[in-house]
Amino acid sequence: MGAEQSREGSTLVEVNPGPNQNQPKAAAAAPVKLTKCQPLLPNSAVTDTLPSDHTQLRHLKSRPIGELFSLYEDHLRHTAVSISEEQNKLTRTIKDHEVAVAQILAVSQKKQQVYTVWGGSIQGSIRDISLSLGEIQKTLDTLVPVVNELNSLLPVNERMQTYS
Numbered sequence: 001m002g003a004e005q006s007r008e009g010s011t012l013v014e015v016n017p018g019p020n021q022n023q024p025k026a027a028a029a030a031p032v033k034l035t036k037c038q039p040l041l042p043n044s045a046v047t048d049t050l051p052s053d054h055t056q057l058r059h060l061k062s063r064p065i066g067e068l069f070s071l072y073e074d075h076l077r078h079t080a081v082s083i084s085e086e087q088n089k090l091t092r093t094i095k096d097h098e099v100a101v102a103q104i105l106a107v108s109q110k111k112q113q114v115y116t117v118w119g120g121s122i123q124g125s126i127r128d129i130s131l132s133l134g135e136i137q138k139t140l141d142t143l144v145p146v147v148n149e150l151n152s153l154l155p156v157n158e159r160m161q162t163y164s
Contacts, residue, residue, distance in 0.1 A: 144163045151159050 148162050
């Protein structure tokens, strides 16, 4: 909605009446300009200028006001349809995203299960290798002193270097 000034100085309100089946889409999107309707609310600038008996209200013509309200009603209907269409698009988009996220989550969970199995088998292999290395270390710890002792029994020219 935009606002412009007319010759009399009253503000014009632009209202889009919505698509008409007889008009092409480009023509249906053109906004309709409506004259400003002053609200008759207590403590407003309009009611402050009215006499207390509201004699000016009798001079209002019902047909232009009815046409104005009809255009507003059409505008509101068109706006409601547009909002509904956009909400439907958003709902579809959200559902599509939810499906995509669910698919990604399912794939991620399958991969996590596979990685858990692999991790368990690798952890078992590492444990077995660590046990083997521990046994080798114990064997070396018992053999090195024996080899050093046997080495010390050999003549000096036939001895190997000592192991620590």
